[in-house]
Each structure stands twice: as structure tokens, then as C-alpha cells.
Amino acid sequence: MLTITQALVDQIVAHARKDHPDEACGVVAGPAGSDRPERFIPMLNAAMSPTFYEFDSGDLLKLYRDMDDRDEEPVIVYHSHTATEAYPSRTDISYANEPDAHYVLVSTADTDGLGEFQFRSFRILEGEVTEEEVKIVESY
Secondary structure, three states, X not given: OEEEEHHHHHHHHHHHHHHOOOOOEEEEEEEOOOOOOOEEEEEOEOOOOOOOOOEOHHHHHHHHHHXXXXXXXXXXXXXXXXXXXXXXXXXXXXXXXXXXXXXEEEEOOOOOOOOOOEEEEEEEEOOEEEEEOEEEEOOO
């Protein structure tokens, strides 16, 4: 289960809406070993594409050095889908290389008639996708 604050959900959704029609992407870091997302880090989609996201390799290197210095790890890796449901694509699955991370997808397309966005979380391990419950809290 992913436990996340409402403030972080709001930041992720706002980033997805801001970058629409391109996919948005980023990380939420937290203390190493805690599984507690704390620090919102929006990233630039180097692909600048409505159907694909890619972290800039230089930005990613800086991010990992910064997280190392702070004794953090990527608790959430997030991105948006702009025209499809919030479910990992084959490409998303192939690029999922953080076995302990929660992979959050936000869809800015109303694909299910339930509203203007979907916010879902998945674990992706060795190509296997498992959806998990999202528990939104006011604070930890």
C-alpha cells in the first residue's frame, strides 16, 4: 500500500495538468528504508511527448547524487498519461528499474467517466505489474 499526503497528491496532479498535453514525470524522495514519500521533485520530460516520458540523463544523475547526499531514495516514480488510463504501458514496465518504488500514474484524460483525472499506484517487479491501494492522509 502507498501512504501519501494529500499535499503530495495535489502537487503530482498539478504537475500532470501543467505539462498536459505532454506527459509529466518526476520523483518523490523519502528517507532511505522508510517507504515514506516526502520530497516532491518534478522533472523535465526530456522527450517532450504526449505519449512517452524520459528523464534527462544529466538531471537524473544530479537527482541520484542529491538523494545520496540526503540519505534518501526514490519512494515514488510518477508520470502522467494524457490520453489513456492510468495503467503502465509496456514501455513503462520495461523502464521500471526501481524494485522498491511505487510507480504512480496520473491520467489527465477522463477515460472512465469518473472525473478529470485518475491517480493510481503500482509495484513493478521483473515485468510483473501489481496495483496497490493508495491511502491519502493529511500528515504522517
